[in-house]
Amino acid sequence: MLKKTHLAASVLLLTLGSFIFPAQAENAPVTNGDTLKKIKARGELVCGVHPARHGFASIDSKGQWEGLDVDFCRALAAAVFGDASKVRFTPLSTAQRFAAIQSGEVDVLSRNVTASLTRDVSLGLNFAPPNFYTGTGFMVRANSGVKKVEDLDGATVCITPGSSTEQNVAQIFSSRNLHYTPVVIENNKEYVAAYLAGRCDVIARDKVALPGIKTFDAEKPDDHIILPGIYSKEPLAMAVRKGDDQWFDIVKWVVYATFNAEEMNVNQSNVDAELKSTDPDVQGLLGVTGGFGQKLGLDDKWVYNIVKQVGNYGDIYNRHFGPQSTEPLDRDLNNLWTKGGLLYGLPIR
Ligand SMILES: N[C@@H](CCC(=O)N[C@@H](CS)C(=O)NCC(=O)O)C(=O)O
Known part of the structure; x- marks a missing residue:
């Protein structure tokens, strides 16, 4: 009798187990959240930004959002929708920003957030690689x-x-x-x-x-x-809620993609010509080979769309802080590692 009960319990556990831990199909993206699905169903990304910070997020004379943080939101929209304009900007004060990401009011914070241990661990955030170093x-x-x-x-x-x-x-x-x-x-x-x-x-x-x-x-x-x-040290980075690895991966790799594109000299003006590159790394980056977009749950043209519509990291930086901008600023730490800075894109391979 005792044995039978045990047997029944094990069968039940096994059955339950296959629901709780379903076998992963090979190459299927590991998903434990539905952020990407929600964004797609909504038809736009909701990005939390600073209300008015020159160079990062502000509204220009034509009523358009502009800035480095704004462009990273657009890069995400380009990766998800193939359309950098599919993003709604939600201005947030310094004090409001963490509640807004925790509650799901925004999909991502791109708002001068300094990455730190407490914010990571106690506020339940995951930080993308820093995309601007200051102090x-x-x-x-x-x-x-x-x-x-x-x-x-x-x-x-x-x-x-x-x-x-x-x-x-x-x-x-x-x-x-x-x-x-x-x-x-x-x-x-x-x-x-x-x-x-x-x-x-x-x-x-x-x-x-x-x-x-x-x-x-x-x-x-x-x-x-x-x-x-x-x-x-104020390493500024985009942040997402903990609990959705797929969405975190997308935000993370979009940042790396902008670094890698600059390192490979793929920019907004030459990206179409670069589609014909014979360099295997450029081919992988632009989705000609490798299928890296699909691994993230995106189109393989994700990086092409980012670079074509928004630019590589250098294009974005120069638009807001380059010599022609209203407040030119040396790249300094915000340069590629190959040029004495801290930007180092992990390989897209
Ligand atoms: N990076 C810092 C500060 C970000 C921030 O929101 N700064 C405040 C002032 S300390 C602000 O509103 N800054 C506007 C600005 O810097 O223009 C953090 O994550 O706490």
Whole structure:
């Protein structure tokens, strides 16, 4: 009797087991979420971006979104739909952004998010490879007499809640035995306005954002100086919810694809000609061979569509920070590893 019960239990477990762990068909994409399916059914990607950050996400004079973060959303749409325009931008404040990705309000955050252990582990996010490296910097009024961080003792500092900058400022000041009074303002416009109106002595934020504020928001750019130095590591990366490996893989490989295309000299203007390349890596990249798109659940022309419609990493960077842009910025760490930077695309093979 006992044996029979055991036998029955094992049969039940085996049957249940085949439901819980169905055999994987060979080469089938490993899927444990339905983000891609939902995006396709909706007909557009929903991308969480900064409400107004020059170079990353802002609305141009024609009412169109522009910026590096915006272009990575478009690259994702090009990979998923073959159409970079199938994306809806959801502007999010620094404090709102994590709830928006956790709740599923957006499919991906492409919003100046610094990747860190706590955000990965405790906020339940998966980070794509960083697509912009920066660090905390400071801006003050030129007539303040402040020339370096050590001169900031007793300053009032405008702070955005929920940012890594908030934590950095506390650490940067206390490690130098400096005192400060935080002025905490969530809304980005109000924050910038507060500094410009003299409600705080210092703006502290990702250094890459400071020239934009100086050039576009301040009435007289020369009235402000950016202090020398970078005071933290802020590797900015797209983020998705944990629990959907397929969608995470897509976001991750879209970033690598933009790095690899630049490394292989495949860009927006030569991508059609490159379809005839005899280089096996270029053939794989552009979907002529290899079937790499299908492995991700995408069309094999995914990288072709990204590069044709949005560009490789260098095309994207130059559009927003290149010599012809409104705020030129050296590539520095944001260059390919072959040119002294940190961008290293894992191989698409
Ligand atoms: N990378 C940092 C900061 C990102 C962020 O949202 N920064 C705030 C200010 S500290 C902001 O609104 N920045 C707007 C801007 O930099 O233009 C993070 O992930 O916490």
